[in-house]
Amino acid sequence: xxxxxxxxxxxxxxxxxFSANEKLTRIINxxxxxxxxxxxxxxxxxxxxxxxxEAKKKIFWQLLCFEVMFFWNLxxxxxxSALEGIIDACKDxxxxxxxxxxxxxxxxxxxxxxxxxxxxxNATFYYRRCIDECNIATLKFSxxxxxxxxxxxxxxxxxxNDESRKEANALLQNAQQFKNYDFEYRLKLKLQNVKV
Numbered sequence: 001x002x003x004x005x006x007x008x009x010x011x012x013x014x015x016x017x018f019s020a021n022e023k024l025t026r027i028i029n030x031x032x033x034x035x036x037x038x039x040x041x042x043x044x045x046x047x048x049x050x051x052x053x054e055a056k057k058k059i060f061w062q063l064l065c066f067e068v069m070f071f072w073n074l075x076x077x078x079x080x081s082a083l084e085g086i087i088d089a090c091k092d093x094x095x096x097x098x099x100x101x102x103x104x105x106x107x108x109x110x111x112x113x114x115x116x117x118x119x120x121x122n123a124t125f126y127y128r129r130c131i132d133e134c135n136i137a138t139l140k141f142s143x144x145x146x147x148x149x150x151x152x153x154x155x156x157x158x159x160x161n162d163e164s165r166k167e168a169n170a171l172l173q174n175a176q177q178f179k180n181y182d183f184e185y186r187l188k189l190k191l192q193n194v195k196v
Contacts, residue, residue, distance in 0.1 A: 001027065002042045003068065009061025041071075041182050044141070045101070059099050059106075062089055066109045067101075070147075071183055075109075076116055083113040096133075102141040104130040108148050115151065120159050127152035131174075143187075146178035150187055150194075157196055169196050 001023060025046055028039045045064070066086060069075045078086070090106040090113075093099045100106055111126030127148050134145040153171035156164040176191055178184075 002045070003065075006061050006064040006068070009056060010058055010065045012058070037183065037185075044182060057099055059089060059093055060101060063099075063105050063109065064101055066090070067105060070109065070112060075112055078113075078116070080117065083117055086110075087113045102144055104133040104144040104148065107133060108144050111148070112151065115155060120155065123155060124152065127155070141181065142178045143181035143183065146175050146181055146184075146187055149175035150190060153196075154194065157194070165196055172196065 025043070028034050028043055031039060033039055034043075066075070069078075075083070075086075087110050090110045093106050096103070096106065107126045107130035111123050111130060114120075114123035114126060130148040131145050131152070134142075134148075149171045153168040153175070156168035156171070160168065172191060172194060175187065
């Protein structure tokens with residue numbers, strides 16, 4: 001139901017209240033899997049991503065779809081034109097506070113797409129921008145800067161020189177400081193296995 005609602009919004013935008021709030025909460029609370037990773041992921045988004053009586057533009061819902069694509073490793077299977085389309089959609093945001101479900105998400109998605117296109121310069125720029133946009137003191141969804149720190153570090157390790165590898169080490173340490181975020185276990189495993 002989460003994906004269906006996000007896809008509907010990504011296609012049409014929302015001009016009326018999506019009633020997914022109550023339905024999703026009821027379904028997950030009644031599930032024997034309510035403490036599962038995916039259920040927690042959805043529940044963390046119910047109140048913020050499915051605002052009652054508040055219309056949202058298509059890009060808001062598209063970003064939620066792109067986030068799922070990132071976590072399910074689907075962005076990497078997109079062809080060049082699809083990745084360029086995602087970049088263009090994310091760059092078209094006029095008001096991040098209204099059009100972005102989570103601070104830094106659009107910059108993170110743009111960076112990831114540029115990384116997949118092997119455009120290291122732009123990927124670096126947008127990962128840095130994402131990290132800079134996220135005010136840790138007021139941030140509710142810390143998975144974005146945690147993953148941005150990790151992804152930029154890996155980029156530096158793969159394509160950088162000795163100086164950028166030093167920065168990669170600092171980025172990895174930054175990523176380890178975040179706690180209690182979506183898919184934290186995945187990133188913790190990646191952090192344990194990365195070699196600087």
